[in-house]
Amino acid sequence: MNAKFLPILIASAIALSACAGAGPATSPPNTLTAVKVDAAAMDAAASFWANAPKTEIATKAADKSAKDGPKITLQAVYDSKNVVVRAEWADSTENTTRNAWTYNGTAFTRAGAQDRFAMNFPMGNYASFSSKGCAVACHSTDPDEAKWWMGSESPDERYDVWHWKSSETGLVNQVDDQWWGPKDTITSTTGRKNDAGTGGPVTNASADGKSPKFMNGKAPDAKLILSGEEIPLDVTKLKAGAVIPGYVLAPFKGSRGDVASKATFANGKWVLVFTRPLSTGNADDLVFTPPKAVPFGLAVFDNAGDNDHTVSQEVLTLAWK
Amino acid sequence: MSKIGDWIDKRTGLGGPIRGFLNYPVPKYVHQNVLYILGGLTLIMFMLQAVTGIMLAFYFDPSPEGAYNSVDFITYQLPLGWLIRGIHHYGSGAMVILVALHMLRTYFFSAYKKPREINWLTGVLLLFVTLAFGFTGYLLPWDQKGYWATRVGTQIAGSVPLIGDTLMQLMRGGPNLGQATLTRFYATHILLLPAMIALLIAVHIFQLRYHGMSPAITEKSKAQSKSFVPFFPYWVLNDAIAGLGLLALLVFLSATQRAPLEFPADPTSGNFVPRPEWYFLFYYQALKYVPGALEPVATVLIPLFIFGSMILLPFIDKGEERRPWKKPVTTIAAIFYIVVIIGFTVLAL
Amino acid sequence: MSHDLEPLDPAKGAWDTKEMGRRRFLEVTFWSVTSVVTVGVVGSGGRFLVGNSLEPRTANWVQIGKIAELKVGAVNRVNYAMKATDAWREVEQKGALYAYTADGASYTVLDGSCTHLGCIVQWAASENRFRCPCHAAEFTREGEVMSGPPPKALGRLETKIQDGALFARI
Numbered sequence: 001m002n003a004k005f006l007p008i009l010i011a012s013a014i015a016l017s018a019c020a021g022a023g024p025a026t027s028p029p030n031t032l033t034a035v036k037v038d039a040a041a042m043d044a045a046a047s048f049w050a051n052a053p054k055t056e057i058a059t060k061a062a063d064k065s066a067k068d069g070p071k072i073t074l075q076a077v078y079d080s081k082n083v084v085v086r087a088e089w090a091d092s093t094e095n096t097t098r099n100a101w102t103y104n105g106t107a108f109t110r111a112g113a114q115d116r117f118a119m120n121f122p123m124g125n126y127a128s129f130s131s132k133g134c135a136v137a138c139h140s141t142d143p144d145e146a147k148w149w150m151g152s153e154s155p156d157e158r159y160d161v162w163h164w165k166s167s168e169t170g171l172v173n174q175v176d177d178q179w180w181g182p183k184d185t186i187t188s189t190t191g192r193k194n195d196a197g198t199g200g201p202v203t204n205a206s207a208d209g210k211s212p213k214f215m216n217g218k219a220p221d222a223k224l225i226l227s228g229e230e231i232p233l234d235v236t237k238l239k240a241g242a243v244i245p246g247y248v249l250a251p252f253k254g255s256r257g258d259v260a261s262k263a264t265f266a267n268g269k270w271v272l273v274f275t276r277p278l279s280t281g282n283a284d285d286l287v288f289t290p291p292k293a294v295p296f297g298l299a300v301f302d303n304a305g306d307n308d309h310t311v312s313q314e315v316l317t318l319a320w321k
Numbered sequence: 322m323s324k325i326g327d328w329i330d331k332r333t334g335l336g337g338p339i340r341g342f343l344n345y346p347v348p349k350y351v352h353q354n355v356l357y358i359l360g361g362l363t364l365i366m367f368m369l370q371a372v373t374g375i376m377l378a379f380y381f382d383p384s385p386e387g388a389y390n391s392v393d394f395i396t397y398q399l400p401l402g403w404l405i406r407g408i409h410h411y412g413s414g415a416m417v418i419l420v421a422l423h424m425l426r427t428y429f430f431s432a433y434k435k436p437r438e439i440n441w442l443t444g445v446l447l448l449f450v451t452l453a454f455g456f457t458g459y460l461l462p463w464d465q466k467g468y469w470a471t472r473v474g475t476q477i478a479g480s481v482p483l484i485g486d487t488l489m490q491l492m493r494g495g496p497n498l499g500q501a502t503l504t505r506f507y508a509t510h511i512l513l514l515p516a517m518i519a520l521l522i523a524v525h526i527f528q529l530r531y532h533g534m535s536p537a538i539t540e541k542s543k544a545q546s547k548s549f550v551p552f553f554p555y556w557v558l559n560d561a562i563a564g565l566g567l568l569a570l571l572v573f574l575s576a577t578q579r580a581p582l583e584f585p586a587d588p589t590s591g592n593f594v595p596r597p598e599w600y601f602l603f604y605y606q607a608l609k610y611v612p613g614a615l616e617p618v619a620t621v622l623i624p625l626f627i628f629g630s631m632i633l634l635p636f637i638d639k640g641e642e643r644r645p646w647k648k649p650v651t652t653i654a655a656i657f658y659i660v661v662i663i664g665f666t667v668l669a670l
Numbered sequence: 671m672s673h674d675l676e677p678l679d680p681a682k683g684a685w686d687t688k689e690m691g692r693r694r695f696l697e698v699t700f701w702s703v704t705s706v707v708t709v710g711v712v713g714s715g716g717r718f719l720v721g722n723s724l725e726p727r728t729a730n731w732v733q734i735g736k737i738a739e740l741k742v743g744a745v746n747r748v749n750y751a752m753k754a755t756d757a758w759r760e761v762e763q764k765g766a767l768y769a770y771t772a773d774g775a776s777y778t779v780l781d782g783s784c785t786h787l788g789c790i791v792q793w794a795a796s797e798n799r800f801r802c803p804c805h806a807a808e809f810t811r812e813g814e815v816m817s818g819p820p821p822k823a824l825g826r827l828e829t830k831i832q833d834g835a836l837f838a839r840i
Contacts, residue, residue, distance in 0.1 A: 128587055405718050
């Protein structure tokens with residue numbers, strides 16, 4: 001009996017079996033694995049992205065007859081304080097002019113929408129969301145589309161929502177930090193709410209609603225009118241064909257401004273990076289506690305002003321490595 | 322020191338028995354063979370499970386609403402919670418492995434033979450109690466894995482002819498999995514099974530001391546069987562060092578891979594594939610090969626056959642021969658079982 | 671441990687005399703290993719069991735009633751409820767307080783827990799005092815000890831008035 005090697009053999013047998021019992025060795029599909037880095041920065045070209053695994057997420061419309069949305073390529077990194085997500089998807093057009101005014105030399109017409117991207121995270125351990133995905137919060141099974149609504153069915157069920165809007169928040173490098181809860185009233189069609197805070201877009205319309213009220217004081221043709229830099233509309237400075245933004249933007253302050261973003265559109269592709277502290281200290285935000293995996297949902301909106309969007313219909317998981 | 326010791330000894334009378342226990346003569350062939358640490362190591366592993374289990378009970382909430390959140394709290398928020406739960410989780414697997422290895426050692430050394438039959442029988446019961454600990458334990462977090470494995474596990478009991486339904490409802494505490502099931506499994510896991518295992522361990526160790534070590538089987542061992550060392554510190558130290566190594570391994574595993582906690586149990590989820598803990602995987606795989614009509618064969622006859630053959634072993638194999646290479650029938654039967662169990666487990670991974 | 675080993679029955683065998691020389695060394699090794707493990711287990715186990723139990727209480731502003739509904743010149747017993755995290759549960763934490771105002775502008779809000787052993791004191795309006803049902807302690811309307819065993823006055827909470835409602839820091 002060669003007994004000397006036995007302890008080693010036993011130890012390795014135990015180690016192996018215990019590892020085998022630890023769960024699936026390969027990362028399952030629909031899992032976004034955030035990789036730990038020394039300093040997570042909101043930089044789409046940073047070298048650490050080379051080490052962060054890419055996950056492809058397919059998106060579909062709730063309306064079965066509508067065509068599928070783009071595939072989203074997701075990556076994530078984190079450090080001791082922040083998580084950074086990088087999303088990339090194909091889009092034939094860059095749309096960042098929601099409700100913008102176009103001047104034809106005599107009058108204005110208001111039109112336009114924006115590209116958007118959103119993620120939502122349950123703020124607790126909700127069995128149905130983590131097994132069925134985002135669909136449980138999108139009450140979209142009724143044949144009558146007018147009855148669809150978004151939100152939760154109980155005050156104990158809340159979702160943290162990060163809603164990037166290319167025109168309303170993207171232009172000031174932010175994401176609208178929102179949350180979903182139950183409907184406020186029986187007749188209301190949404191449980192979507194904004195995190196606490198001030199700032200945000202203010203519609204840019206004159207009292208009669210026929211023209212913009214303000215224009216950019218420095219460059220009349222700029223895509224952005226930052227709050228404080230607006231001047232009253234002065235048509236003498238405009239040429240025919242000029243486009244005036246539909247909103248005056250003030251960056252969010254407070255909990256609603258917790259998520260920062262940076263987006264670029266080039267070669268038919270959006271590249272969006274956004275970041276948030278793992279813990280914001282605000283009651284309306286989810287606290288990430290790596291390595292605890294959390295489920296999430298994802299939606300992309302192509303030039304949409306309303307709820308027209310395509311979503312991942314799978315359970316998505318944010319894991320940490 | 323000795324004055325206090327004398328004072329206590331005069332009043333309790335424990336000095337003699339303790340000295341007797343510690344100075345028990347262990348044959349040198351036993352002390353020098355590492356295979357003999359397996360029993361003691363299993364006991365150490367059980368003690369680690371008991372200690373970490375008691376600690377976890379300070380935070381566990383045995384209700385379907387609270388169980389998951391409390392285990393989540395232990396794993397991700399409580400200081401050192403990852404460690405205590407990690408040791409308990411990986412320890413359960415280590416316990417199964419150690420019991421199995423200890424049992425194989427006993428088997429191949431023919432230590433179950435007369436007069437040690439009772440020791441073998443308590444050992445078989447200890448194996449099943451260990452598995453029962455595992456089965457009742459992993460429902461407790463009330464996550465998808467625990468919920469579905471229990472739902473399927475109790476359904477297996479339900480396929481027993483005639484009494485199946487009754488059996489299943491008794492296990493579940495009702496027709497469905499719910500609060501009653503969780504409370505039952507919890508009480509079984511932390512009260513009933515510990516009491517049973519403590520009793521069995523006591524009988525098991527008493528038997529060992531009563532009959533002494535089983536005879537040496539090799540010529541080399543026989544030559545050393547007249548030479549003895551005291552149990553303490555010689556043998557105890559072997560186990561203590563092995564135990565330290567085991568603890569270090571469990572700490573390492575807990576630190577590198579957090580004890581798993583899947584998403585919370587959803588009785589309405591349609592796409593979850595229930596899989597049991599790895600030590601039940603071979604059985605899970607075996608069930609895949611059995612056609613529906615023969616289900617009672619797989620769920621009743623095969624387990625009954627395995628359990629029955631283990632119980633009957635010392636009464637069937639009664640010959641004097643103890644060397645495994647001279648007893649091809651038992652040796653080949655054991656190797657067959659090992660190959661099937663490992664093979665099915667690998668297939669199921 | 672006793673170091674005298676009784677000689678074994680010669681028919682059974684004998685103590686290994688060569689091994690006996692290492693006995694003391696092995697004992698020391700055993701106790702060293704055991705102490706290391708014990709320190710590790712007791713230390714980490716103790717930390718785990720202490721858990722978050724010693725974290726300081728956090729104070730929150732809680733609305734305890736509308737100004738219009740609180741009677742002036744009388745002691746009002748008010749129940750409050752607030753969302754709180756209780757270990758791993760989100761709960762509605764409830765409690766009882768006493769609020770008194772003479773002028774409707776400045777309020778005295780007292781924690782109803784007796785400072786002796788924590789029973790809830792009752793307001794005896796006819797005698798103009800708080801009375802503890804457990805050990806016969808009495809407090810004035812302002813919470814000062816009148817008689818009985820309590821070591822100090824009833825806890826007085828910080829208050830503020832906002833949007834027509836009275837808030838207290840709990």
